[in-house]
Amino acid sequence: MAIYKSVSEPPTNLDIYNVTSRSFGISWMKPTETHSAENYGYVLQIKEDQDKCVKEIIYRCSDCVGSFQISNLNGLCDSTVRAEIGKTKQELEGQLTYPVSLNPGIAYTVTVTAINDGGRGYPANETEKTIEEAPQVPYGITMSEIGTTSCKIYWKINGPKPGKTNFTVMLMADSPATSKEFTVTGFDMRSYLAEGLEAYWSYNVTVTAATNVGAKTSNRVHFRTRPTAPGKVTGLKITEAPGGIYTWMQISWRAPAILFWNSIIKEYSLDISTSDRNATTQSLSHENNENHDYTVVVNVVPEETYTFKVYATNSLDMKGEVSTVVKQAPAGVPVNIEDTLQVDIISLHQMKNVEDRQFTVTLVQDFFEESTNGQIQASGLIACAKDCNFEGIKILADFNTMDNWQDASQRGFTLYRVTNPAWMDKMQTQCTCGRSKRAVTNVEYTVGSDECSDTPQKQYCNGPLKSGTSYKLVAVSCTNGGCLLSQVYGPFVTAAKEQSDDGRNCSTESIIIGVVLGFTNLLLFVYAGYTTLIIRRNRADKDGLKMSTSNKYDRKSQTYVNESFMVGVAGAGGSEDLETFSNVAPGRESETEYSRLDDNTREDRTTYDIIQSSRQY
Structure with a gap:
């Protein structure tokens, strides 16, 4: 018949005391019943997170009759964390204590078992967490894999682990960019890939380690992201017919927002094209003033459609993002x-x-x-x-x-x-x-x-x-x-309609009247000449002595008649115009013309009257 050996009851009054960030004390008393003639000793185990052995102490009775072999004990830790302490039989009967050095902020599980002939007895367990402490200062900040919008940041920190530790990676950007902050959890973390940065931008980096007790921050380290092609220009505007000139269009813009310069901008280009003409390009140098207005006035044909493309080029000859506007040149009121x-x-x-x-x-x-x-x-x-x-x-x-x-x-x-x-x-x-x-x-x-x-x-x-x-x-x-x-x-x-209808009749009548009046004047002229000749001949017969004088007056009288003779001509409008073949100014009174007859010709008054009467027609 087999004999079963009973194991010991668990130790009593297990206690953890004087807890600090780096240690605490452990005490216990003998079991209520060891189920054996002698208590051969104890096994004290300290485990982290209930699993990993941190420390194992085997207490062995130095003066007991019986003994045990460690190799026969079950559930022991690795020998690398094991230590043996000898105690007398009397010491094992009293309270035992053990101070242990630990790390901050960790929950430790303490297990104590008594050893008898049956091996390890029932355990007494207790769990306690050490106090956290402020971390050490991170150091050795370095950057690698620097891109246009990302960078990997590395750091170092000395142990032990001070407790639950978070690392804050701060990237402080020059204005007007926004600073970036990233949080990494876990004391063992030593790097982080920061993304979402601005291209070709300066940053100052720090790493802060923090626990519930305190935080420590590293020194600053500077770096700049890599350049890339510039972004779009801003404020692109097409002004139609500037100054009222419809053969012009004005294109104006400003530099990209400073966060989108992405590099060192060298110049701006304006490409102008139509459906049937190849593009032409004009370039303007970059100005450091981000609010500078770039303006180009181009010749256009009204009502023709133009495509305008504006972009920046950096010092690495990277062509920036293109801004495109399609615009029809407007027509204007014609030039007067x-x-x-x-x-x-x-x-x-x-x-x-x-x-x-x-x-x-x-x-x-x-x-x-x-x-x-x-x-x-x-x-x-x-x-x-x-x-x-x-x-x-x-x-x-x-x-x-x-x-x-x-x-x-x-x-x-x-x-x-x-x-x-x-x-x-x-x-x-x-x-x-x-x-x-x-x-x-x-x-x-x-x-x-x-x-x-x-x-x-x-x-x-x-x-x-x-x-x-x-x-x-x-x-x-x-x-x-x-x-x-x-x-x-x-x-x-x-x-007027009346004038137009009667025009031909009036014109014909005027011609007829003119011809009749002209013929009548001609008859009067012949008659007057004939009468004058008869009168002068009679006077010559009466006074032969005055013949020469009479001849002289004949010439004067003849000259007078010629100077006074006027011919009526019918006008186109039916009125009668008088063409004067005379050096005498028109419009003189009859008395003036009559006074030109001297005393020797006053007998010729009859002839003068005949001439005057002819003018009245």
């Missing part, structure tokens, strides 16, 4: 050559073919074709006889929705559009295309020349005018950017 060339667009002095329903004017063709500020979309003449308010025509839609001839003629020729969209084609085929001294093309256009009875109601037609009426004309030229109106020209007056 009235001002630039100082010419009249509609001449008041070259009005021709004036009839009761139409008249012809001379225009400057260049006004309607001036496309510097954009392609001409519509042009022409507008006219009015009353209610002439030209201020409502600002844009192309205003011009294209004006009243036509049909509307205006029913209201007494209020403001209306004279020309249709194809009027320039007709005008060009009729023009003489002569060049003036101001290098402009003059053409003729007849206002009121069309018959509009068959023209659709909503179309524009150059219909007949009203007779005897005064008209004002304005030239109009429109782009998609607006309409240019010339100054107001006029008045242009159509012929």
Whole structure:
């Protein structure tokens, strides 16, 4: 029959006392029952986190009859942490103590078992945590794997572990970048990869070790991240037609935000391209002032679409991120050559073919074709006889929705559009295309020349005018950017209908009257000459002595008659003009002309009266 040996009961009054960050004391008393004649000793084990043996002490009875072999004991720690202490039988009966050196902030489990003939007995257990302490100062800060936005940071720290330790890696950035802070948990951690940094930026690094008791911080170490291509420029703006010049566009921008310089910027480039032209590039040097405005004015063609690309280039010739704007150059109101060339667009002095329903004017063709500020979309003449308010025509839609001839003629020729969209084609085929001294093309256009009875109601037609009426004309030229109106020209007056109908009759009657009066004057002249000759012959017979004198007065009288003779000529308007073949100023009174007869010719008064009477016709 087998005999089972009982193991000892657990030691009593196990206690942990005088706990510090680096040690505590252990005490215990003998078991209540060892189930053996002798207590051979104790096994004291100190474990970290209930698993790892930190210390093992075997107490052996130095004067007992019985004994034990360590190799026969179960559950022992590794011999590297084991120590033996000899105690007398009497000492083993009393309280035993053991001070142990430990590390801060660690929970230790203390186990004590008594040894008898059956081996290790039941255990007595107690757990206690040492006090944490402030860590040592981290040192040896180094950086490796430095990139454009990241860096790996290394450090060192001396033990022992002071408790639950956190490391704070601080990267203090130059303004205006944001400093970065990273926390690493665990005393054994010795490196950290910091990410999310700014490219080509200066940082100062520290590492702080901290426990619940205190913290210690390393010295600062400086480094800079690596450069990369610059970011986008800021404030990119396209100004249309700066200064009202529609053949210009202004491109302006500022440097990238300083955090996106990413390197040392050398210059800025502006690429300009269109759908049918290769890109051209302009460059501007970088200015250190981050608020500097970079401005480029480029020549453009109105209504053409341009692509503008702006980017920075750094000292390593890295091309930065491109900012792109696609913009159509706007059209503007056409250039007014009235001002630039100082010419009249509609001449008041070259009005021709004036009839009761139409008249012809001379225009400057260049006004309607001036496309510097954009392609001409519509042009022409507008006219009015009353209610002439030209201020409502600002844009192309205003011009294209004006009243036509049909509307205006029913209201007494209020403001209306004279020309249709194809009027320039007709005008060009009729023009003489002569060049003036101001290098402009003059053409003729007849206002009121069309018959509009068959023209659709909503179309524009150059219909007949009203007779005897005064008209004002304005030239109009429109782009998609607006309409240019010339100054107001006029008045242009159509012929009165009565004059036009009776003109031919009046002209014929005037010619007949002129011929009759001329013939009558001729008869009177012959009669007066004949009478004068008869009178002088009679006087010569009476006084032969005065013959020479009489002849002399004959010549004077003849000269007088020639100087006084006037012939009536019928004018084109039916009135009778008097052409005077005389050196005497016209408009003298009859007394002055009569006084030119001297005393020897006063008998010729009859002849003078005849001449005077001929002037009254």
